[in-house]
Amino acid sequence: MFLRQLHYLVAVAEHRHFARAAESCRVSQPALSAGIRQLEEELKVTIIQRDRRFQGLTEEGWRVLKWARQTLDSLDGLRQEAALAQRISGGHLAIGAVPSALRAISTLADEYRRVIPDLTLEIVSLSTQEIARRLKERELHLAIAYTEHGVQQGFETLDLYRETFVLLSAESSNIAPERCFQWHELGLLPLCLFDRGMHNRHILDRCFQAAGVTPRVVVETNAPSIIHEEVRRGQIYAIAPVSALPDYFMDGGVRLNPIADQPCATISLIRLSQDNLPAVASAIWDHTRTLNLSY
Numbered sequence: 001m002f003l004r005q006l007h008y009l010v011a012v013a014e015h016r017h018f019a020r021a022a023e024s025c026r027v028s029q030p031a032l033s034a035g036i037r038q039l040e041e042e043l044k045v046t047i048i049q050r051d052r053r054f055q056g057l058t059e060e061g062w063r064v065l066k067w068a069r070q071t072l073d074s075l076d077g078l079r080q081e082a083a084l085a086q087r088i089s090g091g092h093l094a095i096g097a098v099p100s101a102l103r104a105i106s107t108l109a110d111e112y113r114r115v116i117p118d119l120t121l122e123i124v125s126l127s128t129q130e131i132a133r134r135l136k137e138r139e140l141h142l143a144i145a146y147t148e149h150g151v152q153q154g155f156e157t158l159d160l161y162r163e164t165f166v167l168l169s170a171e172s173s174n175i176a177p178e179r180c181f182q183w184h185e186l187g188l189l190p191l192c193l194f195d196r197g198m199h200n201r202h203i204l205d206r207c208f209q210a211a212g213v214t215p216r217v218v219v220e221t222n223a224p225s226i227i228h229e230e231v232r233r234g235q236i237y238a239i240a241p242v243s244a245l246p247d248y249f250m251d252g253g254v255r256l257n258p259i260a261d262q263p264c265a266t267i268s269l270i271r272l273s274q275d276n277l278p279a280v281a282s283a284i285w286d287h288t289r290t291l292n293l294s295y
Helices: 003-015 018-025 029-043 059-087 099-115 128-136 199-211 224-232 279-288
Strands: 048-050 054-057 090-097 118-125 142-146 155-162 165-170 190-194 216-221 237-241 254-258 266-272
Touching: 003 018, 003 029, 003 059, 018 029, 054 059, 090 099, 090 128, 090 279, 099 118, 099 142, 099 266, 099 279, 128 142, 128 266, 142 199, 142 279, 155 279, 165 199, 165 224, 190 199, 190 224, 199 237, 216 224, 224 237, 224 254, 266 279
Parallel strands: 090 118, 090 142, 190 216, 190 237
Antiparallel strands: 048 054, 142 266, 155 266, 165 237, 165 254
């Protein structure tokens, strides 16, 4: 089996015409038809319904087409990574991230090191305001922060995911695992929240304000470990984005409940708009476009 046969099949499916498919592949029509027949013989299935014209794909043909597209997409990704590794063999990258992007930055760091094995990373946890300042001063190459209100002039953004907020409670609590909470209900609970220096706290305050309630905040902190310990003890609850929760939150002792009416809170990759970006930062930015993050 040759890759060109898969290209022929995809072209025929897209153009639904042998001559136009052959033209797009820059081969003669007999060569294209012969390549698809060879593919059918090798797979021992009929892929295309044909007489003198294209009549569509068989049921088996649709399954082979799906596989062919996945194979060619994977090959394209492999070529991109090989080109990246050849062009950028190493380098240093300084990244600032808001604390709620803890899981995202860990995932991205692993991915960046995978495609550029000799890459060294400096990762610092910062407020959104401090991130903007350090990007302007060129102390950071890239940053991960909130952009739900747009981006300041002079910056470029690449959306990564929308945050999902959940209620955290002890597994010993009497809250049903499937229960979904409204914001006015959450305002009645004794809460441990991230402090007001963190952007997602401002998001929560706006949600409570829109619901017409004042939350019962009994503990404020900027440390996920303190939230975990307070909740695990069973006397207090917390609200936090899933992307801010370390893996040990999922290891037992803490339950996550959904919240209705999720706020619009977008986490994005950010860079300073400038000419002559460092090669490694530019390459990482382009590679991030190919990733799919969700929490």
